[in-house]
Amino acid sequence: MQQPTGAGFQPVSPISLVDHPGTQANSARTSASSVVFCDFDGPIVDVSERYYRTYQTGLRAVQTKGSGPPLRVQALPKEQFWRMKRSRVEDGEIAVRSGLPESIVETFLQQVTRMVNHAHLLQWDRPQPTARASLALLKRHQVRLVLVTLRHPRQVEDFLSAHGLAAYVSEVYGVSDIMAAHANRVAQKVDLLKHAISQQSEFSTAAAWMIGDTEADIIAGQQAGLSTAALTCGTRSRSHLQTLHPTALHETLLAAVQAIIHQAQVKAA
Ligand SMILES: [Mg+2]
Structure with missing residues (x-):
């Protein structure tokens, strides 16, 4: 073999x-x-719905983390998100365009990588x-x-x-x-x-x-x-x-x- x-x-x-x-x-x-x-x-x-919900959930998770003032993060509409994914815009760049500060992007990416294959997201x-x-x-x-x-x-x-x-x-x-x-x-x-x-x-x-x-x-x-x-x-x-x-x-x-x-x-x- x-x-x-x-x-x-x-x-x-x-x-x-x-x-x-x-x-x-x-x-x-x-x-x-x-x-x-x-x-x-x-x-x-x-897989578009799973990817979108992973992104939404990831944004929510980092938004509620930390002790500073609440972040002004707004998830992009699914169509826009998916168009960016298909055009190979990096996940970190999508997060920044959703209002996430650069300093938190790495935490967001780790969150997304951990979550994307979880059963509660695979159901989508x-x-x-x-x-x-x-x-x-x-x-x-x-x-x-x-x-x-x-x-x-x-x-x-x-x-x-x-x-x-x-x-x-x-x-x-x-x-x-x-x-x-x-x-x-x-x-x-x-x-x-x-x-x-x-x-x-x-x-x-x-x-x-x-x-x-x-x-x-x-x-x-x-x-x-x-x-x-x-x-x-x-x-x-x-x-x-x-x-x-x-x-x-x-x-x-x-x-x-x-x-x-x-x-x-x-x-x-
Ligand atoms: Mg494939």
Whole structure:
């Protein structure tokens, strides 16, 4: 087994949800078909409400801390907040624009990092509007769907099960320390994707795609030699994604899946 080398990478056993390699009944059905690697947050999950509430809660928390006079902090409207996030405005800069003094920004950032993966905020995650149709379409065309995410696989499985989506996903590759994931997301994603590819020995990844919504996904796909599909429905703007030169740029996961399947059908014809 090829060991990942990137700093901070903490491999954790992948979770197999359906057609695990070696399950005879399923491997025969899928061995000739293709594999799609896909990020979780962004393509499948709409995380905007969680991120916004984390930001609001973080502001409230630092506002009530300390013994000085109350801070005049005003959370920005969600639309403005999300537009800034997608344009890669730093969290600290967003906090300053919300009225937070520079001297308290670091405390705010620590607060946000601690909170963002807590259960009471994770409950605000929702499936993207096209998630179910996209996953069902892949399944119908016998495409193996492997999720590659900087979340813990159990957290991903819980979400998929809660929303009746687990049957569409073959495997989930994640990390054990979700806090470490904040350090260098690109290097971690590169290592995790390479690791996931190395484990697909019973399946052909020659024509595989990597679908994602951030630079980490696109760079990881490119470094692994895969075709890459960048989605604009997630946490990065179209103009930012364009600078990464993905193979394809789509608004939603469904549009990407339809294009990938269409392309495979044209090639096979
Ligand atoms: Mg993402």
